[in-house]
Amino acid sequence: MKPINLNKARKAKARAEKSARADANAVKFGPSKAEKNSVTSLTQKRSRDLDGHKLDK
Structure with a gap:
């Protein structure tokens, strides 16, 4: 089992929620x-x- 950095996990979760x-x-x-x-000017x-x-005719 590999240890995880809880700060990275917490920040990743916060980024996902914010997104x-x-x-x-x-x-x-x-x-x-x-x-x-942009749409208006393109039109x-x-x-x-x-x-x-x-x-012209």
């Missing part, structure tokens, strides 16, 4: 402001690019 809590909050509160801005760029490729 689980963060994942739950991400689902609960939705995407961050930066992610929302606007695609729209501009599409409009730029239209042919």
Whole structure:
């Protein structure tokens, strides 16, 4: 049987709990402001690019 460092085990458990809590909050509160801005800017760029490729008749 191999001895374990209890401090490492305690900290690993705390990290796992913190990560689980963060994942739950991400689902609960939705995407961050930066992610929302990124999606919005990408959508606007695609729209501009599409409009730029239209042919005038």
